[in-house]
Amino acid sequence: MAEDNKEKKGILLETGTNEFEIVEFNIGDVNYGINVAKVREVITAAAFPVTSMPQAHPYIDGLFTLRGRAIPLVNLPRCLNVHGTEKPKNIIVTEINNYNIGFLVDNVSRIHRISWKEMEPTPEVGDQSRVVGIIKFDNEKIVLLLDFETIIAEINPEINQKLTTFTEAKEDIKELRSKEHIVVAEDSPMLRDLLVSTLHESGYNFIKANSNGQDAWDYLSALAKQDGDIKDHVSLIVSDIEMPKMDGHRLLKLVREDERLHDVPVILFSSLINEEMRRKGQELGANGQIAKPEINQLIGLMDKLIFNIDPKVEEQA
Numbered sequence: 001m002a003e004d005n006k007e008k009k010g011i012l013l014e015t016g017t018n019e020f021e022i023v024e025f026n027i028g029d030v031n032y033g034i035n036v037a038k039v040r041e042v043i044t045a046a047a048f049p050v051t052s053m054p055q056a057h058p059y060i061d062g063l064f065t066l067r068g069r070a071i072p073l074v075n076l077p078r079c080l081n082v083h084g085t086e087k088p089k090n091i092i093v094t095e096i097n098n099y100n101i102g103f104l105v106d107n108v109s110r111i112h113r114i115s116w117k118e119m120e121p122t123p124e125v126g127d128q129s130r131v132v133g134i135i136k137f138d139n140e141k142i143v144l145l146l147d148f149e150t151i152i153a154e155i156n157p158e159i160n161q162k163l164t165t166f167t168e169a170k171e172d173i174k175e176l177r178s179k180e181h182i183v184v185a186e187d188s189p190m191l192r193d194l195l196v197s198t199l200h201e202s203g204y205n206f207i208k209a210n211s212n213g214q215d216a217w218d219y220l221s222a223l224a225k226q227d228g229d230i231k232d233h234v235s236l237i238v239s240d241i242e243m244p245k246m247d248g249h250r251l252l253k254l255v256r257e258d259e260r261l262h263d264v265p266v267i268l269f270s271s272l273i274n275e276e277m278r279r280k281g282q283e284l285g286a287n288g289q290i291a292k293p294e295i296n297q298l299i300g301l302m303d304k305l306i307f308n309i310d311p312k313v314e315e316q317a
Contacts, residue, residue, distance in 0.1 A: 018250040020242070021113045022135070024143055025092065025105040027077050027084040032105075033112070033135065033143045035242055037272050040093045040100070042108045048091065057155045064102065066093060072155075073102045079151060080130065096148055097159060097271045097292050103148075112143075116213070119145060119244040132187055133244045149271050149292070150190055162293040163194045166202050173303070174203030180235040180306055184209045185216035185251060186269075187243040195238075195269075195295070202299050213239065213246030217254055224260040234264055235306050238298065241270040241277065249284055256285045265305040269298055 022033035023042070043066070050073055052062040059079040063070045073091065077084040084106045091102045112135075119133040122144075132147045153159045169177075182204050186192040189211075196209050210216040216239065223233040237255065241248035248268055255261045265287040270277070273291040281289045288301045303309040 018116050018246055019113060020116060020247060021111055022143070022145065023092065023108060024110050024112060025090065025108045027080065027082050027088075027106050030082060031109075031141060031143045033145045034092060034094070034103075034148060035145075035272070036111060037242070037274075037277065038094045038096050038148060040095050043091050043093060043102075045088055045091050045104060059151075059155055061104065064091070066102075069100065071100050071102050073104055074151065074155065076103045076105055094148065095274065096152055099152060099156065099159075101152060101155075112137075116243065116245055116247050116250070121244065147188055149188055153190070153293075159293045160194065163191070163295050164198050166198060166296045166299050169203060169303075173309070176307055177203035177303075178205045180204060180206060181233060182207045182302070183216060183220060183234055183237045185213050185237070185239040185243060185248065186210075187212050187240060191292070198295050199299070204299075204302070212243045213248055213251040215245070217246060217251055220255065220261060221258075224258060230260045230264065234261075236302055237264060237266045238269050238302075239266065241268055241272045249280060252281070252284045252286055267298065267301060267305070 021036040023036055023039050024031060024033050026032065048064040048066065050062040050064050053060065056062065059074050061073045061075045064073050065071070071093065077088070088104045088106050090105050090108045092105060092108065093100065093102045114135060119135050122131045122133055130147050130150055131144050133145045135143045135145060137143070182199065184192070184195060184199075184207055186195055186209065192209055192211065196207055199207055208219060210219060216237070220234065220237070224230065226233055239248040239251055248270065252266050252268070255264060255266055266285070268281050268286050268289045269292060270289075271292045273289050278289050287305055290297050290301065
């Protein structure tokens with residue numbers, strides 16, 4: 001399956017469509033999904049002994065070794081508080097936020113290629129913070145797309161710390177930042193709130209936050225119809241890649257094709273920034289691509305693109 005994933009991700013890189021692929025897996029009778037771009041490979045759980053770790057997070061079963069690297073193993077049934085089989089068959093090995101981690105699941109079944117438009121919001125039926133959306137198939141099967149970033153952030157507090165830690169700027173820089181209009185597209189409620197609050201603390205006070213690429217595009221399209229210089233309405237766009245309705249690559253493509261918006265700087269801020277995704281972003285015209293949760297790098301690049309301020313010079317000032 002690892003080779004199949006590699007081929008399919010290559011196909012997606014060339015299309016420029018609003019499509020993505022998910023690896024479908026199950027825990028008990030419930031079907032779940034994870035974006036193929038986050039999956040390094042799928043392995044057989046029985047073939048990899050697990051070493052327990054004292055004082056590890058409750059979701060962590062221990063460590064397993066893959067090609068000489070020790071990787072934490074998350075017991076996903078325990079994390080989701082659902083019942084699975086007594087002997088889960090597979091481990092999904094992921095690379096998210098530059099962090100390698102395995103997820104124990106009952107069984108990995110297949111890969112689906114779908115449009116982001118097909119993913120529906122999660123119904124409000126309690127705490128669904130670990131589910132970012134649902135996908136319904138013609139045979140009435142429902143697949144829940146999980147928010148693996150949130151799960152990893154719960155396990156690794158360093159991620160949240162990096163999302164809230166930045167170099168303090170001088171008051172004149174903060175004054176400049178306060179006058180700029182930033183548009184953000186981020187689907188994870190937790191990460192969106194952290195991102196917006198941190199940007200506010202840094203001095204970027206005027207932020208329009210959107211929960212998906214389609215809402216961001218609708219907002220940007222409305223701004224493009226207003227009179228005056230477009231820079232008076234939007235200074236810069238910060239977008240995640242993986243989002244329902246419209247992903248960040250599609251949003252970037254539409255911005256670059258729009259007569260009034262095409263020169264607006266766009267930064268992709270995503271857990272999916274790897275070699276393949278970086279190439280796709282460059283082809284579409286991204287001004288920068290930063291892997292979550294490096295908020296300090298994001299703010300530095302925002303200053304450089306908007307004010308032509310070198311982050312290194314700012315830190316030394």
